[in-house]
Amino acid sequence: MSIRLCLTAALATLLLAQPTNAAEPAFLTTLGGKWTGKGSFRVNTKAPAVSVSCSFAAKSSTVTLTLDGNCRGMVLISRSIGVRLKADGQRYGGTYIGSRTGPAALSGQRRGDVLNLGIRWAKPVNGDRNAEMRVEKIGQNAMRIVTIDKDATTGKSVVTAQVDLKRN
Numbered sequence: 097m098s099i100r101l102c103l104t105a106a107l108a109t110l111l112l113a114q115p116t117n118a119a120e121p122a123f124l125t126t127l128g129g130k131w132t133g134k135g136s137f138r139v140n141t142k143a144p145a146v147s148v149s150c151s152f153a154a155k156s157s158t159v160t161l162t163l164d165g166n167c168r169g170m171v172l173i174s175r176s177i178g179v180r181l182k183a184d185g186q187r188y189g190g191t192y193i194g195s196r197t198g199p200a201a202l203s204g205q206r207r208g209d210v211l212n213l214g215i216r217w218a219k220p221v222n223g224d225r226n227a228e229m230r231v232e233k234i235g236q237n238a239m240r241i242v243t244i245d246k247d248a249t250t251g252k253s254v255v256t257a258q259v260d261l262k263r264n
Contacts, residue, residue, distance in 0.1 A: 124156045124157065124158060124159065124160065124161050124181075124183055125156050125157065125158055126156070127154050127156045127161055127163075128154050128155055128156040129153075129154055129263050129264065130151070130152070130153055130154075130263070130264040131150075131151070131152045131153075131154065131165075131261045131262065131263055131264065132149070132150065132151045132152075132261065132262060132264055133149070133150055133259050133260050133261030133262060134147065134148065134149045134150070134259070134260060135147075135148055135150070135241075135257065135258045135259030135260055136148065136257070136258055136259075137169065137243075137256060137257040137258075137259075138254070138255075138256045138257070140221075140222055140256075141222050141245055141246070141247040141248070141254040141256060142247065142249075146169045146170060146173075147169060147170075148167050148168060148169040148173075148259070149167070149168055149169075150165060150166065150167040150168075150259060150261070151165055151166060152164065152165030152261075153165065159182055159183050159184075160180075160181065160182050160183075161179065161180075161181040161182075161190075162178070162179070162180055163178060163179040163180075163181075164176075164177075164178045165177055165178075167259075175194055176194060177192070177193065177194030178192075178193040178194060179191070179192055179193070179202070180193070181202065186205050186206065187203070187204070187205050188202070188203065188204055188205060188206070188211070188213065189201075189202065189203045190202045190203075192215070195217060195218065197217050197218040197219035197220075197221060198217075198218030198219065199218060200215055200216060200217045200218060201215070201216040202214070202215060202216075202229075203216075204229075209232055209233040210230055210231065210232050210233070211229075211230070211231040212228070212229075212230060213228070213229040213230075213231070214226065214227075214228060214229075215227040215228065215229055215243070221245065222245045222246065222247065222248055222256075223246070223247075223248025223249075224246070224248070226246075227243060227244065227245040227256070228243070228244045228245075229241065229242070229243050229244075230242045230243075230244070234260075237262055237263040238260065238261065238262045238263075239260075239261050240258065240259070240260050240261075241257070241258065241259045241260075241261070242255055242257070242258045243255070243256050243257040243258075244256065
């Protein structure tokens with residue numbers, strides 16, 4: 097599950113590579129290209145963090161973003177992932193592909209330098225089907241993706257993935 101969250105976070109990060117005053121359609125068109133980065137993820141809210149490195153190729157238009165890539169952790173873990181997003185005004189909706197539970201729904205909106213997305217997993221993860229993703233723009237060619245889930249036992253929010261990406 098941690099790889100899934102890390103990958104989801106990495107994909108969402110690609111949404112924030114444009115200045116915050118840009119119109120939503122113009123925002124998506126700036127996200128095309130190749131991205132790489134490093135970070136960490138947890139398999140579940142109680143597991144220790146594992147280091148990962150990720151690479152993505154993004155294709156964008158005025159209203160859509162298609163992101164395909166791969167994240168690797170340790171020597172033996174590798175997962176292909178994809179994101180399909182569509183802008184409708186200031187709202188974003190789409191699908192994350194690559195989760196072990198099946199395709200996950202993404203929805204949210206951008207506020208300032210941060211894209212806030214809700215994640216709806218196909219099956220329960222950490223006790224429920226919901227998680228949050230925060231994508232923070234850091235300059236023109238860098239971003240940070242953080243995925244947060246609630247621990248089913250304690251109810252506390254736990255960072256399950258954090259990835260920093262740069263455009264190549």
